Amino acid sequence: MDRLSNQTLDRIAQPVPGYDRHGLRAGIVHFGVGNFFRAHQAAYLDRLMNMGLADDFAIIGAGVMSGDARMRETLAAQDYLYTLVEQSAESSDARVLGPIVDYIAPGDHLRIIATLADPAIRIVALTITEGGYFIDAATGHFDPTHPAIAADAQNPAVPQTVFGLIVAGLAARRAAGHAPFTVMCCDNIPHNGNVTREAVVGTARLSNPGLADWIAAHVAFPNAMVDRITPATSDRERQMVREDFGINDEAPVFCEDFIQWVLEDNFPAGRPPLERAGVEFVEDVTPWELMKIRILNGGHAVIAYPAGLLDIHFVHEAMQDAQVRAFLEKIEADEIIPAVPPVPGTDLHAYFAKVAERCANPKIGDTVRRLCLDGSNRQPKFIVPTIAHRLERGLSVEGLALESALWCRYCEGHSDSGTVIAPNDPNWDLLTGRAQAAKTDPSAWLGMAEIYGATGTDPRLAQPFARWLAMLWDKGTRATLDAYLKG
Structure with a gap:
């Protein structure tokens, strides 16, 4: 059985992207290309693209942690396609998704920053787990003294953290006269947009207070609630995709059939029409x-x-x-x-x-x-x-x-x-x-x-x-x- 790729899509009996992937243009950079993101935010984008919408909001993944390299290599080998299997207690339905068009490897900081600086990128999204925000549990606020953050403050041009990279990308946009992108957190953290704002502004303030003030005044950080149970992928799931659906996919995602996304509508640089795909927009999440x-x-x-x-x-x-x-x-x-x-x-x-x-x-x-x-x-x-x-x-x-x-x-x-x-x-x-x-x-x-x-x-x-x-x-x-x- 040939590996999942653009060339093998016509041999797959399950639903595949009904849109021309070669015509997609990137509008989102996403940090944390894990199973939840691929079962949730990317699934909404794929739904829109199958409606003929949001073709200028394709996704570029960005790796930061060393473990991201394996996911990047796996997805790159199959043209960033993957199988999503939605499971209720009674049935399982598979489809191939294709909204991801590129994935920048961890360590390629210059390319990540250059991509963030591109005015075509209007949203930078994050699913970096609850522990990735450098929160001091005793205070409930961002900890600017964390060694990783302190290191980025000393070397802002070569950042190692997600927040250092976002700050560097915003700095490049400001210097070029481009409008900032929206930063959209999709992690399970109370007031996740506010938490992300504090981390980004706090990181910037350590090396460039003027930039920090500009970010605080001009960058949007909408709060969101996201929900979908998405377990890890093992050989069990890879075998099931091959045997049950006839797809040789090294990076399938299994999830429940339930999905929810409640989001504050604060996207000054523009956004996909996510409400058409089932996202609920509210004033206060x-x-x-x-x-x-x-x-x-x-x-x-x-x-x-x-x-x-x-x-x-x-x-x-x-x-x-x-x-x-x-x-x-x-x-x-x-x-x-x-x-x-x-x-x-x-x-x-x-x-x-x-x-x-x-x-x-x-x-x-x-x-x-x-x-x-x-x-x-x-x-x-x-x-x-x-x-x-x-x-x-x-x-x-x-x-x-x-x-x-x-x-x-x-x-x-x-x-x-x-x-x-x-x-x-x-x-x-x-x-x-x-x-x-x-x-x-x-x-x-x-x-x-x-x-x-x-x-x-x-x-x-x-x-x-x-x-x-x-x-x-x-x-x-x-x-x-x-x-x-x-x-």
Whole structure:
């Protein structure tokens, strides 16, 4: 079977791009060409292009991390085409997407900056994960003292970070008299546009305060809420694409059939007509953002750590476990959903029911380990703010304290069966040491100011956390969940 490419499209029985890819013109540079981006933003663009729209908003990928090189090589070998497989519980549908037209390799800083300086580029988008924004968890703001940012401040012409590259691109546009591009964050971070603005302006200010003022005054950073469950690709998915759909694709993306994008309409340099593809434009994305981050992303954390400790592999298997599912349902109903402000036109309980249905989809093959990944960056964004919200109002955090204790217990590095948990966080060694110390001194965990801030010292969290953690060590996850569920 020939490799997926422009030359083999006419031999594929599944839907392929109905537009002339040779006629596409780049209008977007995207940092972070991973599975989520290819299943979400790129899928919307492909939908528009198949309508005969947005042919001047094709995507150029840009690599920054060394790991981006492999994705770039894989996609380049198949003309930047890839297969998207959307899966409901009942069916799987595949189609080939083609909105990506180029991908600049990591390390080619001069070409990235030159591309950013091109006035044809009107949007620079990011999916660089929650941990990529140099946020100081203790303050909740951009940390300009981070070594990577400090290095870019010393060498602004040869930046190594995404934000240094964006600043250099904006500097080149300003010098040439070109209007700035819009910076569009698509990561799961509260007020992600504001966070990105702070990182870009903060990086610029270290080396060029005048440029920083210009960026703050002239560059748009719309906030967005994005949603689609998109697991990692393995040999399993590559084999399924070959056997089930007859496509030899080394970089397929599998995802659920649900998709959502709520976006603030702030694009002075122009944008594709994304509303034609199903994007919802609103004045303020905050209500949707809080709903998604607290109910869905927070819910993922609630599922993840008990399932990880119980050696459950797939997320849908966790949802089939009566205790894990009941834990999720109780903590959502009692503590998380009441902490979410009203969302226009949305029933929050119905939204959660849809979340539970999505997590139970057996076709996705999403793993518990993926949900457990990077807790040191995710907990401060998805769980701790809900704890703080409830404490400020004098409300119980019993269930959220147990979720925190389960995360701590997971980070000790062994499941209940004694199976070793492979490192699953950029700060794994630190977390493991803290988790081990917390067996006798729970404050060793909650005292991580970079995770919990002042919330960790509040006795209304510390006391139930200590109690649940002791029970987890003494009686195990099953008995602890049972005690919580029985009230």
